[in-house]
Amino acid sequence: MSASQPERGRSHQPTIKEVARLAGVSPMTASRTLNGGLNVRPDLQERVMAAVRELGYQRNENARSLRPGQPSGLIGIAITNLANPYYGSFALGVEEVAAEHGRRIILGNTGEDAGRERQLVSDFIGRQVDGLILVPTSGDSAHLRPERLGDMPLVLASRRVPGLEADTVLLDDVGGAYRGTISLLDAGHTRIGFLGNRSSVFTGERRYRGFEQAMSERGVAIDPAIVARDQQDVDAARRAARAMLDRPDAPTAIFSANNRNTIGALREIGRRIHDGLPGPRPSIVSFDDFELSELMPVPVTVIDHDGRRLGREAATLLFTRLTGDGDMPARTVELPVTVEFPRPGERA
Amino acid sequence: MSASQPERGRSHQPTIKEVARLAGVSPMTASRTLNGGLNVRPDLQERVMAAVRELGYQRNENARSLRPGQPSGLIGIAITNLANPYYGSFALGVEEVAAEHGRRIILGNTGEDAGRERQLVSDFIGRQVDGLILVPTSGDSAHLRPERLGDMPLVLASRRVPGLEADTVLLDDVGGAYRGTISLLDAGHTRIGFLGNRSSVFTGERRYRGFEQAMSERGVAIDPAIVARDQQDVDAARRAARAMLDRPDAPTAIFSANNRNTIGALREIGRRIHDGLPGPRPSIVSFDDFELSELMPVPVTVIDHDGRRLGREAATLLFTRLTGDGDMPARTVELPVTVEFPRPGERA
């Protein structure tokens, strides 16, 4: 699987020397023209530009960045799961800000695999990226330590890495989960189930903490029997929801800490309604928005957040560090989330 | 917005010369070791590898690809809208296959802007990408002509570019739309509305054609009054659906040619149900899947397709061309779509 297969020869990209020859000037004059034309006679500039157009010349950025001090103009991004629409938006936000700064992004998908993350980071460094933005996996993170990264600027998104000081953009997971849970308590629910990720997942831990805070603040006990924190996919979430709802003391509301769990829970609820099973039709609070939540057969409150904005903030942090003092202390930006209640009356 | 701000100095990446010095060999021996170690004494290889580990050496891929004939190992991708989950999956598919071939992807978002696409392609070429994969915009495409691209391998995805011969991966838009429409006709519907894109959009045209084919085959007339082909976003789709459903001769079913139109139509239907408005509760056929379609208040048939697979096919076409004969004629792969009916009984 290496890159050693025979490659077809590009039909030859013109170089600056050929441009210079065609324009009848030295490569230096052509280079200066292409870099703003400082101290180049206007008529020569025109000849150079004409030659550029005629040959379809495109500067070789790789060769350019070879010279010391020249940035490559590339930003490396590693994301845990590009198929997740939220991270697609995130990548878009980063791409936009990068483009505004004349940079491009190299993108890799880790699939939550720390080994793949290490490999990607290493490759990015080999391509001389100007900085790294990553949604870190929860595995081994030795490859992100300062002694390995040198002073390569690094921004973490969505999650922190234990023991690593770096610029970070996060959501207000705790606050969002707290407010979502409070809304259930305000509506009179006292038996609330929880679906989420295990505590080793950074956001899983934070969202559970927000849930816990709200419950304890209102003096409502958390029943471990209706807390399920180990679902990674929709089917597991559905099974966990089923187990909860099959209980005689089934919850009247469910807090779901992420999109996968919400979909699973709603599938299970849909099945029960269709099959005419008895038991509560639990309200849902879902961390992560999804479209048409207002058309669900039970009221769904969503805790919404903006992946694109998270990406933009991450890129902004990176460029601030890139253009400013590299030794400033690590900063953390925590983006607000919004709690959107079911539109009144739009639900039965 | 150029890259001319002061950059912080990287703390110096070690070079192969430093590795060689530390290992007590020449740079050539170090280079050979790193490239497979052919004809290098094992003990020297070990010294080199030890030096690599000690210095944390990472080969500079940009310098490497400067030598003629060396591929850069980069694939350029331009996508119209990364925030669209379908294209996120597409990018993931490309990334996976690229990674299997030891390549990385540079990703740009065009936002349906032909000028931006031109800029991205030009930049990708400047970075010496080994190939291009794009979801083309519908604007001017002069920058994609062979005389501009040389023999840079190019794969188009989702859409063709008029007058341009290139490897292409498409969905079976016509067949999917045909089968979806047939399913409505089979269910006894004769008054079917259409929501989609204008005919200048490649998929918009193809999906309408499939719809048309099914209708004419069954001898059912298409009423232009309930055909709306100019909606780009959810709100416009909702307004178009509303106009149709407000008519005395409202359709009893709607064919929606894409996700945005489906969401808009369903929002409008949800509103009417909630407000208790009279009129039909139209069944929907939706080109593009979405989660929880089975929980909608009206039966939804989805025409499903796999963005990741489309991405994998696109990348496969590219690598076939890259490793094989560059002059083989352009190929087109048309991926099948699946028509998923509402799960029987799961709907009222």
Place this chain on the structure above:
DNA sequence: CCGACTGTTGGTAACGTTACCAAGGCGGGT
């Protein structure tokens, strides 16, 4: 014991670009 061949190593040059320096031309001030 010699020649040929194989295996191993290193020097040189080149990829495309631009920073640095040197040199030439021109204008203005004295």
Place this chain on the structure above:
DNA sequence: ACCCGCCTTGGTAACGTTACCAACAGTCGG
């Protein structure tokens, strides 16, 4: 008229890497 300084131009070298060639050591067959 002369000199100084600025504007303009081009030559050279260097960035990190590796292909090519040359050189040398060791081995084997005759």
